Amino acid sequence: MWKTIIRRVLIMIPQIVILSALVFILAKLMPGDPFSGTIGPNTDPKQIEALKRAAGLFDPWYVQYWHWIVNLFHGNLGQSYTLKQPVVTVLGNRIGNTVWLSLLSLIVSYAVAIPLGMTAGRFDGSRRDRAITIFNYFTFGLPTFVVFLLGLYIFGYQLNWFPTSGTISINASGFFEETASRFYHMILPGILAGVLGTTSTVQYLRSEIIDAKSQDYVRTARSKGVPTNKVYSRHIFRNSLLPIAAFAGFQITGLIGGSVVIEQVFSYPGMGQLFITAITSRDYSVVTAIVLFTGILALFGSLLSDIILSLVDPRIRIE
Amino acid sequence: MKKATKYFTGLAATTALFSLVLAGCGNKGASSTPTASVGNLKLAYDNKEAPVKDGTLNIAMVQDTPFQGIFAPVLQQDLVDQFLTEPVAGVYGTLFKTTSQFKIIDGGQANIKLNKADKTATITLHKGLKWSDGKPVTAKDLEFPYEIIANNAYQSQLYTDSLANIVGLQAFHEGKAQTISGITYPDGEDGNSIKIQFNHMTPGMWNSGSGYYLESAEPYHYLKDIKPGDLAGSKQIRQAPLSYGPYKISSVVAGQSVSYVPNPYWYGQKPKLKKIVTSVVSTSTIAAALKDKKYDIAYQMPATAYPTVKNIKDYVQTGDQSLSFYYLSYNLGHYDASKSVNVQDRKTPLQNVALRQAMGYAMNVDQVNQKFNYGLATRANTVIVPPFKDAHDSSVKGFPLDIKKANNLLDKAGFKWDAKHQYRLNTNGKPFKLVFMARSGNSNAQAVAQNYIQQWKQIGVDVVLYHDRLTDFNTWAQAMQSGTSNDWDLTIGGWADTTDPSLISLFGAGTQSNFGHFTSPEFTNILEKIDSEAAINPEVRQKAFYEMQTYMQKQAFVIPLTYTLDWYPVNKRVVGWTNENADNNTRWLNVGVTAKTPK
Numbered sequence: 001m002w003k004t005i006i007r008r009v010l011i012m013i014p015q016i017v018i019l020s021a022l023v024f025i026l027a028k029l030m031p032g033d034p035f036s037g038t039i040g041p042n043t044d045p046k047q048i049e050a051l052k053r054a055a056g057l058f059d060p061w062y063v064q065y066w067h068w069i070v071n072l073f074h075g076n077l078g079q080s081y082t083l084k085q086p087v088v089t090v091l092g093n094r095i096g097n098t099v100w101l102s103l104l105s106l107i108v109s110y111a112v113a114i115p116l117g118m119t120a121g122r123f124d125g126s127r128r129d130r131a132i133t134i135f136n137y138f139t140f141g142l143p144t145f146v147v148f149l150l151g152l153y154i155f156g157y158q159l160n161w162f163p164t165s166g167t168i169s170i171n172a173s174g175f176f177e178e179t180a181s182r183f184y185h186m187i188l189p190g191i192l193a194g195v196l197g198t199t200s201t202v203q204y205l206r207s208e209i210i211d212a213k214s215q216d217y218v219r220t221a222r223s224k225g226v227p228t229n230k231v232y233s234r235h236i237f238r239n240s241l242l243p244i245a246a247f248a249g250f251q252i253t254g255l256i257g258g259s260v261v262i263e264q265v266f267s268y269p270g271m272g273q274l275f276i277t278a279i280t281s282r283d284y285s286v287v288t289a290i291v292l293f294t295g296i297l298a299l300f301g302s303l304l305s306d307i308i309l310s311l312v313d314p315r316i317r318i319e
Numbered sequence: 320m321k322k323a324t325k326y327f328t329g330l331a332a333t334t335a336l337f338s339l340v341l342a343g344c345g346n347k348g349a350s351s352t353p354t355a356s357v358g359n360l361k362l363a364y365d366n367k368e369a370p371v372k373d374g375t376l377n378i379a380m381v382q383d384t385p386f387q388g389i390f391a392p393v394l395q396q397d398l399v400d401q402f403l404t405e406p407v408a409g410v411y412g413t414l415f416k417t418t419s420q421f422k423i424i425d426g427g428q429a430n431i432k433l434n435k436a437d438k439t440a441t442i443t444l445h446k447g448l449k450w451s452d453g454k455p456v457t458a459k460d461l462e463f464p465y466e467i468i469a470n471n472a473y474q475s476q477l478y479t480d481s482l483a484n485i486v487g488l489q490a491f492h493e494g495k496a497q498t499i500s501g502i503t504y505p506d507g508e509d510g511n512s513i514k515i516q517f518n519h520m521t522p523g524m525w526n527s528g529s530g531y532y533l534e535s536a537e538p539y540h541y542l543k544d545i546k547p548g549d550l551a552g553s554k555q556i557r558q559a560p561l562s563y564g565p566y567k568i569s570s571v572v573a574g575q576s577v578s579y580v581p582n583p584y585w586y587g588q589k590p591k592l593k594k595i596v597t598s599v600v601s602t603s604t605i606a607a608a609l610k611d612k613k614y615d616i617a618y619q620m621p622a623t624a625y626p627t628v629k630n631i632k633d634y635v636q637t638g639d640q641s642l643s644f645y646y647l648s649y650n651l652g653h654y655d656a657s658k659s660v661n662v663q664d665r666k667t668p669l670q671n672v673a674l675r676q677a678m679g680y681a682m683n684v685d686q687v688n689q690k691f692n693y694g695l696a697t698r699a700n701t702v703i704v705p706p707f708k709d710a711h712d713s714s715v716k717g718f719p720l721d722i723k724k725a726n727n728l729l730d731k732a733g734f735k736w737d738a739k740h741q742y743r744l745n746t747n748g749k750p751f752k753l754v755f756m757a758r759s760g761n762s763n764a765q766a767v768a769q770n771y772i773q774q775w776k777q778i779g780v781d782v783v784l785y786h787d788r789l790t791d792f793n794t795w796a797q798a799m800q801s802g803t804s805n806d807w808d809l810t811i812g813g814w815a816d817t818t819d820p821s822l823i824s825l826f827g828a829g830t831q832s833n834f835g836h837f838t839s840p841e842f843t844n845i846l847e848k849i850d851s852e853a854a855i856n857p858e859v860r861q862k863a864f865y866e867m868q869t870y871m872q873k874q875a876f877v878i879p880l881t882y883t884l885d886w887y888p889v890n891k892r893v894v895g896w897t898n899e900n901a902d903n904n905t906r907w908l909n910v911g912v913t914a915k916t917p918k
Binding site: 030031032035047048050051054079082083084085086089093145149152153157158160164165166167168170171264265266267269273277280282 | 383384385387389394471474476478548551552570572573574575576577578596598599600601603604607608610611613791792793794796797
């Protein structure tokens, strides 16, 4: 397996090079540049030209790409044109917010979806199953924007249980107070995002369990007198997790992607919003850094999913 | 709040077409009493109760993205950062006190004395003015912003032709001089004044925000050791900036919130609040936040929230005429970059004045404002905004909706109706089609653009959207700034004006911002008159401004569309809130709250 993993990692290198070149070229093809629309009528056009020249925007794309790659290997992702900060600092400010929020929502999502999926699958056709299916329709069908707004309105503004915007209170000071404040700010968006993210897991788990119930190995276990609970927890559950495990790698790497909707509603600065604003303001250095970063993680996610699959099901070997 | 520089009303200004009901606007600035109003909005709110000690004022900065957080006026290009810097550096980040029409008068943190004969300005700091670390604000701190803007190592985009009028600044900018010869220190670098030598004097110099000199100070002792390229991203600018205003920044959560406490070294009257906290709130939740009384004041309110927010109990709707205006521009030529001059040479039916006027008269601006701006908008009659009372000519009619007049104009000019195509033909008898490059940006943009196309159809002018859709801001800005684009015939643009009403930088023969490229010797002459030394005499300048507006009405190379409004809901526990321009310098000093929590 190790050989395979190393081989997969080596294959990723040309993939990443191609990805980065594509990202770089596409970013440059967008109309406008970071200086579009920021120029006042009194601004000396020569000054802007000098700034563009200093930023290398007049160089051919391959020269710009080469400079970017060289800087990348020196750990320098460049300077954000619009935020006037090193890209590393900009990403650093946002990535933590996004990772922690996504992690919480992922945990909530699995914590809610697995018991629901198991119950629905085990008691399929029952009232419990029907109730869970209806819940699933809601989480699938309701627009996320509406759910977030409604959740914020009820739990934030009406009941005042949770903070309504930001990632931390401005008054928090000291490690413990800051950590607690960050967690407190994450709870509402984390739970809402987690609950809305349960649909596919519940549905997959339910159908897998229903399928597995009629398999020979389950019948064998039952005929051997294994208690029903044990049949579900030891035999059916593990086998039913396979499709979920197949996605797990991607979900873990998706932690840094961020959600534009949730970040906007909760004024929660994260990677999703950063990406969108970087595109609209043609902040090339930020756009390329984010796409490259998420691209690399997606490649690793694919590998991770394969590894998780092989761990969950010893019959599967990646070769 | 006004802006210190001209800006495209672009990405941030997605609430593009909102403005005010003009009634009462003419009196704006005449009084700062609580009863003064701008349309439906009060100019100020002052409740009669006494402010509590230790009060905290909560401000909502309404936007869907985090703020940049550059807390140094000299480095700011973002209006939100300018708003966030108000409590520490004044409403425009200016040291000067002004009248309601932005004329600089004595009494601010600094005074300015302009000498026409010597072509100099002497800026003198208030003797008690100190930074929030206790160090005095010095003459060097007044000069340092020029170094930041003009030295290319700082990579500032704010170096302008107007600043190049300072003797020696261009040489410093080009690296030919180590110091700025035109800026001297009458009583040394540690003194409290600087003298600026200009090449020539212009009338705008008597106005704050005109851009001929800088109006803020930067703490040289605090920033001098930071590498130029790192300054904008430095902790000293973003996390712990120094202040010379009544408040100082006490903490910052990057992109999310800022808190301010009184500056212990402030020389003047003690501020009335113990703390101010400004937080970013999304446009989709601000109405709920105000209903829940989470905030005392909200900035950058979207017009779409007005119908809901105006009915929220315990909030007063305050506001002010903004300096932004929107206009329809016709593409009549190109910009010759090699000669830095606009050339009106495009072959287009729009060279015919009657067509330009008729298209203006066909636009139902009032209806659009009523429908999409919730009664907060008004039609513009000229491109000089009403707050400049001395310059704005209210007798100019603009282009109110008049289809009959539009048709008459076209008939007389020879644009004959073609029954076959149901559109008019060009004066040469051939059909013509005009391309409208309408910007995307807000949810109403498509409807507004289609509405105007429909209006023009009514007078037989065939107009289509560029590529049959709205144009994103970057593509639009590229087309405008290229100066040679033939992709469009008409577009709607907007500017947030400076505090000097001169428009030579927007419509002058030599400016790249003259998107329509209209030029004429007569118009150039009028524009030059406005900025001439003779126009330092206010009467001469007013006459030139009036002449300009009459000429623009006649030539119709731009159609003024709307004036915009700044709107701020204020909770009734707030005391001393005013949007009056004459109070800009003291606004934050007088704001307090009369209860511990919002009412």
